[in-house]
Amino acid sequence: MTDDQRFGLSRHVSLPGPLRLDGGVLLSPVDIAYETYGDPASPAILICHALTGDQHVASEHPVTGKPGWWERMVGPGKPIDPARYFIVCANVLGSCMGSSGPATVNPMTACPYAMAFPVITIRDMVRAQAMLLDHLGIDRVTVVGGSMGGMQALSWAATSPERVTKAVIIASTARHTAQNIAFHEVGRQAIMADPKWAGGDYYGKGEPPAAGLAVARMAAHITYLSEAGLTEKFGRRLQAREAKSFGFDADFQVESYLRHQGLSFTDRFDANSYLYITRAMDYFDLAEEHGGLLANAFKGTATRFALVSFDTDWLYPTAESRIIVHALNAAGAAVSFVELTSPFGHDAFLLDSPELNRVVDGFLRAA
């Protein structure tokens, strides 16, 4: 194994397409930024990232310098080990780390698409990934994802059952609820309310709408954490000050933490991409795509499924995973499901969780 195989190889491909999107638009070319780890001759695992994730699953982020977002799961000695698998992780369509998205130059106008980029769906993201796997010569694949990554794994299994050996769906859902949509709408309105958003036409023209994007991130971030987790981590503890300031600075640690989450996010993420990807998530309703019955999405499937939820996840609570498990049962699919205990809410899938690692490892190793 070369160092590139061990530590990740960052690549970019511009595929001619065209890709027919759910909204009816033909996208061409389709740029995909991705990373691979391991030997292309090994069994392939496609890792699908979440809303604000990217292809740097187990390599340093080029902007923040931070470790890959899932190094706890992916890497030498980890459940998804480049010594055993050929690991692919691609930046989703609509995102901002090199795959086609609103910041991409529109070949028809030679300007960035901005809001002229077509609205995409989770299934469109999956179609783009399928084009990438075709390009890489990968036929059969195991798909693994948490949160929005789990939506993609579900969509993969529903769209190309013949290609998907196994699917691991962690802390995810088969459809966005009204409350999920509501939180995303707050974020979108926060971005669009920022005058610097300028109808999305801010590329190369001025500062991006960082203030609006930071507020969007703050609101979303609360949904990633549990009330108990927030209480354990921050409670009502004050900042370094010993007493309340009787002002509007961040008095409480939780305020300071949230502000930091909001501001640091704007260094690495594009506001328009946030609009497009949240929209794709809100549109996601796998049952609706299959005549209103989720089981229809998996009829006759030979894919083996593993689902994991976390008991304090109130964004995609265990009940949402159960809905998927019941549908898979109804479709006669092979499925294992476990609810794990964690104080950390939805974010738990990204954090240190030996139990999650054991579940994923065992499922991937099983024949």
Added chain:
Amino acid sequence: MTDDQRFGLSRHVSLPGPLRLDGGVLLSPVDIAYETYGDPASPAILICHALTGDQHVASEHPVTGKPGWWERMVGPGKPIDPARYFIVCANVLGSCMGSSGPATVNPMTACPYAMAFPVITIRDMVRAQAMLLDHLGIDRVTVVGGSMGGMQALSWAATSPERVTKAVIIASTARHTAQNIAFHEVGRQAIMADPKWAGGDYYGKGEPPAAGLAVARMAAHITYLSEAGLTEKFGRRLQAREAKSFGFDADFQVESYLRHQGLSFTDRFDANSYLYITRAMDYFDLAEEHGGLLANAFKGTATRFALVSFDTDWLYPTAESRIIVHALNAAGAAVSFVELTSPFGHDAFLLDSPELNRVVDGFLRAA
């Protein structure tokens, strides 16, 4: 009973004070806008309003033209009946409906205070209400409130136990949790990120920061509703359109509803008041004011307490009411507590709830 007594009498008083605030500032004068219903000779009930409420508890709102915010509870034939009680409801300190707040003219500068208004606490609101009751010649009083109104009722009972005959605390809490603070901080950051906020100095100078305030309201509004209630009311139903627009207009009914909630709020509420009142709520921690032990707040009290929570309220869940009940038990206080069932989350206390009305009516009538 005159019509004024039956239908509410809007009044305003400017008390010289000074009022010494928790932050150490002396406020003078103290303006209080309030309404009264019923005969001043009847037993007095003080109604404390929530974050965005006002004194128009059972009379038409002067800006929106809508009925009073608690006409289901207050009025002829209702549990809080002007035929039996002298009902007082005052706009809280820091608000924007006539009581002293950031929009009030600072007598020292002849300009609106804006962010020079002192940061206030729930206890400061209660102190101003006590000044009003002194002015009205009311000694003993029953205090009733939901949400932030319940915080005031608790603070009243802790601050002036000798004056408070009974206290009714509905859908409330004795302290703001990290999650509560986090949601408020998102709202404040949304307001402050709006360039029209201009450091709070927008009165008479330009448009107010309506976009930021609308986003703050949208985020908060989600916390007032339950996930189940949102699903029941909206689910994933689309607007009048028959299919998704593949754009960023409000496709889903819940988006349209939230946008309306945000926008309509800005017609009747001042952004700076939102900052000040959310800050007061975040600072609220009744145990902290009493050596860290909530029971100390009620030691030796003769006040009779009634607490009500709603099973789907995730802003101030039943567990928060139980903490109060346990403290009252520990203090040997007379307390009744009931958790009511409702699909409507925190908002349930403002909606039609015959059970809530029965509980309040029974408690007020009991000797």
